[in-house]
Amino acid sequence: MTDAAMTDRVTAFAPASIGNLGVGFDVLGLALEGAGDRVIAERCDGEGVSIAEVRGLDGELHPYLSTDARHNTASIAAQALWSAHGTGGIRLTVLKGVPLQSGMGSSAASAVAAVVAANGLLPEPLSAEALLPFALEGEQYASGGLHADNVAPSLLGGMILCPEALLPQTVRIPPPAGVSAVLLHPELQVNTAQARRGLGRGVTLKDWVTQQGFLAGFIAACHAGDIELIGRTLKDVVIEPQRAGNVSCFAAVKAAAEQAGALGVSLSGSGPSIFALCRESRAVNLATAMEQACRAEGIDCQSWVSALDAPGARVQEV
Ligand code: HSE
Numbered sequence: 636m637t638d639a640a641m642t643d644r645v646t647a648f649a650p651a652s653i654g655n656l657g658v659g660f661d662v663l664g665l666a667l668e669g670a671g672d673r674v675i676a677e678r679c680d681g682e683g684v685s686i687a688e689v690r691g692l693d694g695e696l697h698p699y700l701s702t703d704a705r706h707n708t709a710s711i712a713a714q715a716l717w718s719a720h721g722t723g724g725i726r727l728t729v730l731k732g733v734p735l736q737s738g739m740g741s742s743a744a745s746a747v748a749a750v751v752a753a754n755g756l757l758p759e760p761l762s763a764e765a766l767l768p769f770a771l772e773g774e775q776y777a778s779g780g781l782h783a784d785n786v787a788p789s790l791l792g793g794m795i796l797c798p799e800a801l802l803p804q805t806v807r808i809p810p811p812a813g814v815s816a817v818l819l820h821p822e823l824q825v826n827t828a829q830a831r832r833g834l835g836r837g838v839t840l841k842d843w844v845t846q847q848g849f850l851a852g853f854i855a856a857c858h859a860g861d862i863e864l865i866g867r868t869l870k871d872v873v874i875e876p877q878r879a880g881n882v883s884c885f886a887a888v889k890a891a892a893e894q895a896g897a898l899g900v901s902l903s904g905s906g907p908s909i910f911a912l913c914r915e916s917r918a919v920n921l922a923t924a925m926e927q928a929c930r931a932e933g934i935d936c937q938s939w940v941s942a943l944d945a946p947g948a949r950v951q952e953v
Pocket residue numbers: 654655660661662738740778782784785827831903904905
């Protein structure tokens with residue numbers, strides 16, 4: 636029996652993430668430093684996964700998120716793992732650190748933290764990679780689609796290419812040296828499932844060719860550490876034009892970020908958060924410029940600066 640088998644309470648942290656990373660709709664994502672969810676998993680009487688409570692950023696009981704285990708991404712993900720590998724009962728406490736409907740991978744962070752915490756209670760815990768399909772079940776419930784671009788980077792850290800066609804395999808993209816991410820969260824909400832339903836079903840051949848050229852160029856630029864090529868390829872001609880209108884401050888924030896030296900700027904996931912990649916030395920000024928532009932539009936906001944190799948989910952000693 637391993638030490639893990641003796642444990643009856645595990646706390647796990649999972650970071651927020653930038654879905655799509657602009658150039659790779661549903662197939663590319665980046666872990667974000669500085670924000671994330673925590674889940675405590677404890678053994679209890681009974682069978683299966685239940686939720687004790689969900690607390691918000693303010694530490695108060697969460698006013699919206701369900702404690703019904705059938706309707707919470709954390710318990711749905713943990714239950715998928717537990718049905719396959721666990722026995723007995725576990726109870727989850729979900730501590731939200733990622734704002735809801737922010738485009739920062741909030742539901743993914745809960746699902747990932749829950750499977751990592753539940754995994755820590757197994758006599759023989761699975762590898763992080765093996766947890767991906769279970770975490771995806773929770774995310775799929777929340778967003779209505781099987782896309783791993785928030786779950787995979789939150790679980791594994793860094794920048795991850797994760798097309799559905801390759802799952803459960805994912806591909807780690809090396810972070811180019813000297814580049815940082817800035818994420819701005821305007822105090823607005825966008826529901827991902829709704830935003831996905833609003834997307835056109837088709838894409839022109841011209842846009843398809845252009846966008847796959849950008850994605851291939853961006854991945855090649857990351858491998859080569861070619862910052863100038865990152866600036867030429869971090870673009871979205873298909874999804875961003877359809878979603879930009881959902882975020883009233885987007886145009887102003889994007890213009891401010893570009894003026895402050897961003898290599899590329901787009902929505903994070905379905906928005907409202909907006910991210911930019913930039914040279915490390917410019918990141919703090921860029922965050923300030925994005926915040927000022929957002930507030931000038933009358934919208935309060937918060938920003939984070941992150942390395943491109945932020946660590947993924949982990950068990951925490953508490
Ligand atoms: N890639 C998905 C989307 C996830 O853009 O709809 C967003 O978080």
